[in-house]
Amino acid sequence: MSAGDGFEVEFVDRSERSARFVVRGLTPALANGIRRAMIADVPTFSVDHLRVVENSSVMFDEMIGLRLGLVPLTTPLDDFEVGDTVTLALDVSGPATATSGDIETSDGMVRPADDDVPIIELKENQRLELEAEAVLESGKGHAKQQGGVAVGYRHLQRTELVGDADEFGDDGPQIVRGVVEEGAADAAVADATDGDLVLADAFGNDLRERYPDKEVRVEDVPGAFAFHVESDGSFSVEELVLRAAESVGSRAVELRDAVAV
Numbered sequence: 256m257s258a259g260d261g262f263e264v265e266f267v268d269r270s271e272r273s274a275r276f277v278v279r280g281l282t283p284a285l286a287n288g289i290r291r292a293m294i295a296d297v298p299t300f301s302v303d304h305l306r307v308v309e310n311s312s313v314m315f316d317e318m319i320g321l322r323l324g325l326v327p328l329t330t331p332l333d334d335f336e337v338g339d340t341v342t343l344a345l346d347v348s349g350p351a352t353a354t355s356g357d358i359e360t361s362d363g364m365v366r367p368a369d370d371d372v373p374i375i376e377l378k379e380n381q382r383l384e385l386e387a388e389a390v391l392e393s394g395k396g397h398a399k400q401q402g403g404v405a406v407g408y409r410h411l412q413r414t415e416l417v418g419d420a421d422e423f424g425d426d427g428p429q430i431v432r433g434v435v436e437e438g439a440a441d442a443a444v445a446d447a448t449d450g451d452l453v454l455a456d457a458f459g460n461d462l463r464e465r466y467p468d469k470e471v472r473v474e475d476v477p478g479a480f481a482f483h484v485e486s487d488g489s490f491s492v493e494e495l496v497l498r499a500a501e502s503v504g505s506r507a508v509e510l511r512d513a514v515a516v
Contacts, residue, residue, distance in 0.1 A: 267434050267452050272485060274492045277411055277434055277452055279479045285503070286408050286480045292499035293403040295395040298337050299489040300328040300365050302399075304388040311381045312349075319375065319383070324399045326355045327368040327487040328389055332498065334364060339391045341365040346384040349377030365389060368488025402489040403499075409433045411479035414462065417470040429462040431455045431473060434481035 263279040302323040342361040347353040356370030394401030415438040437451045458465040486492045
């Protein structure tokens with residue numbers, strides 16, 4: 256798929272919270288800018304203030320607050336602005352394990368992204384009752400508000416067959432990571448074609464498994480980068496990527512306008 260301005264994007268693997276895709280037409284600086292924007296610029300809701308009504312558990316209030324701050328909350332960015340707050344409540348008596356599913360919210364659009372995140376195990380006669388304020392802020396202020404839990408990229412690598420492996424050559428592993436572009440795919444699997452994008456973990460990251468008994472040359476593809484992005488569930492991975500790209504674009508426009516003054 257084309258993203259305009261000479262950029263081309265192709266998804267290799269995609270789900271609601273995880274994606275691997277290749278972008279062509281980037282510079283290393285722009286690729287890193289997009290990565291940093293996914294981590295620091297896209298805001299999420301996270302617990303920021305705590306009011307403890309009763310805590311007869313074995314855990315200090317501060318530790319409870321830390322755990323609640325790391326519970327991902329759904330974040331509909333079109334409906335809220337940075338600085339907005341939503342009230343959450345938790346009231347659990349033991350014996351029981353208090354989980355994110357026990358959290359109640361004043362706004363149904365902002366709730367735990369997963370219901371099975373454990374908070375604390377309560378014994379007989381122990382109780383945890385509290386209220387909390389979740390605030391919408393960006394990850395540049397605190398890591399708990401980073402919606403991208405695993406964001407990385409590397410140069411797209413292209414494989415080319417040189418010939419048969421030397422009988423007495425080095426038989427060590429030839430490790431590649433991320434995504435590879437095949438330049439001689441017909442030697443790998445029957446239905447492969449030249450230029451196919453293949454996840455390296457599909458063949459254990461070792462080119463010997465993809466091209467048995469072959470000598471393979473690996474080169475970086477100029478201007479092409481393979482991204483691996485995971486969301487914590489605050490929003491879909493696609494929204495994370497798009498919001499990050501918008502942030503980079505708005506910064507570029509701001510700089511252009513400042514220089515033009």
